[in-house]
Amino acid sequence: MYTQALDTHGKEPVVAAAGESAAHANRFQSRVDADEKIEPKDWMPDAYRQTLIRQISQHAHSEIVGMLPEGNWITRAPSLRRKAVLIAKVQDEGGHGMYLYSAAETLGVTRDQLFEQLLSGVAKYSSIFNYPTLTWADVGAIGWLVDGAAIMNQIPICRCSYGPYARAMVRICKEESFHQRQGFEIMLTLAQGTPAQRSMAQEALNRWWWPSIMMFGPSDADSKHTAQSMRWKIKRFSNDELRQKFIDVTVPQAHFLGLTIPDAQLRWDEATQHYSGGPIDWSEFNAVLKGNGPCNRERLQARRTAWEAGRWVREAASAHALKLAERTTEAA
Amino acid sequence: MTDAGKTPAAPEWPLFEVFIRSRAGLEHKHVGSLHAADARMAIEHARDVYTRRQEGVSIWVVPSAQIIASDPEEADALFEPARDKVYRHPTFYAIPDEVKNL
Numbered sequence: 206m207y208t209q210a211l212d213t214h215g216k217e218p219v220v221a222a223a224g225e226s227a228a229h230a231n232r233f234q235s236r237v238d239a240d241e242k243i244e245p246k247d248w249m250p251d252a253y254r255q256t257l258i259r260q261i262s263q264h265a266h267s268e269i270v271g272m273l274p275e276g277n278w279i280t281r282a283p284s285l286r287r288k289a290v291l292i293a294k295v296q297d298e299g300g301h302g303m304y305l306y307s308a309a310e311t312l313g314v315t316r317d318q319l320f321e322q323l324l325s326g327v328a329k330y331s332s333i334f335n336y337p338t339l340t341w342a343d344v345g346a347i348g349w350l351v352d353g354a355a356i357m358n359q360i361p362i363c364r365c366s367y368g369p370y371a372r373a374m375v376r377i378c379k380e381e382s383f384h385q386r387q388g389f390e391i392m393l394t395l396a397q398g399t400p401a402q403r404s405m406a407q408e409a410l411n412r413w414w415w416p417s418i419m420m421f422g423p424s425d426a427d428s429k430h431t432a433q434s435m436r437w438k439i440k441r442f443s444n445d446e447l448r449q450k451f452i453d454v455t456v457p458q459a460h461f462l463g464l465t466i467p468d469a470q471l472r473w474d475e476a477t478q479h480y481s482g483g484p485i486d487w488s489e490f491n492a493v494l495k496g497n498g499p500c501n502r503e504r505l506q507a508r509r510t511a512w513e514a515g516r517w518v519r520e521a522a523s524a525h526a527l528k529l530a531e532r533t534t535e536a537a
Numbered sequence: 538m539t540d541a542g543k544t545p546a547a548p549e550w551p552l553f554e555v556f557i558r559s560r561a562g563l564e565h566k567h568v569g570s571l572h573a574a575d576a577r578m579a580i581e582h583a584r585d586v587y588t589r590r591q592e593g594v595s596i597w598v599v600p601s602a603q604i605i606a607s608d609p610e611e612a613d614a615l616f617e618p619a620r621d622k623v624y625r626h627p628t629f630y631a632i633p634d635e636v637k638n639l
Contacts, residue, residue: 247609296589303586307570310552316572317549373569380590519574520547526575 225250237438242368245311253437256430257367258312260439265305266323267331270504272298274338275347283341290387291344297380304373311369324509332490333416335498342395342402342409348388350410350417350455356381357451358421361441370439389458396462403463410459411467418482419490421448452480551600553579555587558595565597573598 229248236243243249272295279295282288306316322328333351338344359378365371395406422428422444434440442450459466470483492498550572556565568587573579579598587593607615623629632639 244609246606293589296585300586300589303571304569307552310570315549376569516547519550522574522578523547523550526578529575 234436237366237436240438241366242371243366244368252433253439254312256434256437256439257370258309258314261305261309261312261370261373262314262319262322263329263331265302265309265319266328267334268298268302268305269323270330270334270508272302273504273507274334274336274500275344277338278341278344281341282344287391294348294384294387297384301377301380304376305370308367308369308373320512324505324512326496326505329494331420332493332498333420334504335493335501336412336416337500339412340405340409342392342405343412345388345391345395345406346409346413348384348386349392349458350388350413351420352381352384352388353455354417354420354451356385357447357454361447362439364438364441366438392462392464396464406462407464410464414467415486415489416493418448418452418485419487421445421451423487423490424485449479452482456480550574550578551602553583553598554601554604555579555583556597556599557583557587557593558597559592560594565595568592570601576600 230250233243233249233253243253275291275298276295279288279291282291306319309319310316319328323330338347356378359374359381362374363371363378365374392406392409395402425431425443425445428444431440431443435443456466456471466482468482471480473479474481493501496502552570552572553576554570555568557568558565571579571582571586573582576598580596583596583598588596619625
């Protein structure tokens with residue numbers, strides 16, 4: 206599901222670690238330039254490894270935390286069909302988190318370390334999940350806009366230079382399309398419904414439009430990691446390019462729904478053949494990133510509670526596995 | 538407030554590599570990895586993580602620690618000898634066009 210430009214927060218990568226020979230570094234870069242994939246046991250610069258660990262794990266955390274806003278509506282879905290679909294979607298997000306955690310682990314970090322970084326608040330996840338889902342229409346808006354933005358971000362990562370990340374992303378992108386379509390279908394049903402349902406859809410669009418636009422990360426002028434990530438082919442397009450692409454495909458979809466994008470300055474520009482909109486309020490984005498969004502504390506608390514409440518299950522399963530192994534040895 | 542965020546008391550479940558046969562007649566193919574307490578649980582988790590859309594009819598799981606892999610640093614020594622033996626391929630041989638069924 207959902208990355209924002211995940212390389213935008215976190216530590217600056219080191220340029221070159223001590224002991225890395227220029228010969229290795231040159232050979233690595235020429236492999237990347239030739240569009241060869243880098244695999245787990247291949248030599249790679251430490252900064253490349255650290256950048257990937259940070260980006261892939263933030264991506265994984267986003268999938269896991271992303272289960273929470275939608276999970277909020279599973280018990281209140283308006284029909285059995287919608288409920289089955291929503292369960293399947295939330296389960297997919299969990300699955301996406303699992304693919305990504307195992308891709309990150311190929312770089313030499315453990316699953317427990319990754320969980321610990323999330324639960325202690327050290328690791329970031331996509332700030333979009335710190336917004337609440339107030340009505341059923343929010344579930345539609347998330348699928349349509351948030352998953353739509355995520356697809357825009359993720360399709361280029363299918364060609365990422367790091368093999369395990371690229372392969373996980375191919376699998377994720379295949380599953381993502383259903384997420385966006387089911388969201389749009391919810392919006393369409395509401396948009397064609399009663400006046401109350403229409404205004405519910407419009408209010409959800411009002412709530413999710415700007416946060417979705419901000420998922421692409423800071424504008425290129427303020428994006429500090431973009432150049433290096435492009436050189437390494439971890440990233441293929443800049444934040445602003447992807448954001449523009451998303452706006453261009455999404456505005457006509459809103460028109461089809463008969464809904465209004467909450468941006469009074471939005472207009473079609475004949476000269477550039479793109480939509481252009483009003484300025485983005487980055488102070489809100491930064492406040493949410495710093496932990497002051499509407500749900501930051503609630504989301505982390507939910508993950509901590511889940512981890513703690515599951516502890517006895519993990520321990521019991523380990524004890525059971527040990528016992529079975531001992532029995533097998535005795536029998537032999 | 539819980540003590541989450543601290544190092545967990547129990548060691549993490551071991552890692553398994555997962556291989557899926559997508560349908561009868563095809564080979565098992567590596568799809569990824571996952572953690573499980575034992576092999577039985579690894580199969581069950583693999584079902585949930587890797588076959589939610591009928592991607593498989595059979596699953597293999599192998600403890601990751603049991604995989605022995607070649608060293609990328611030795612790739613040249615291992616694979617270079619095959620590089621100059623193009624005569625192992627049928628296209629190496631020039632056969633006139635009018636000769637059929639060869």
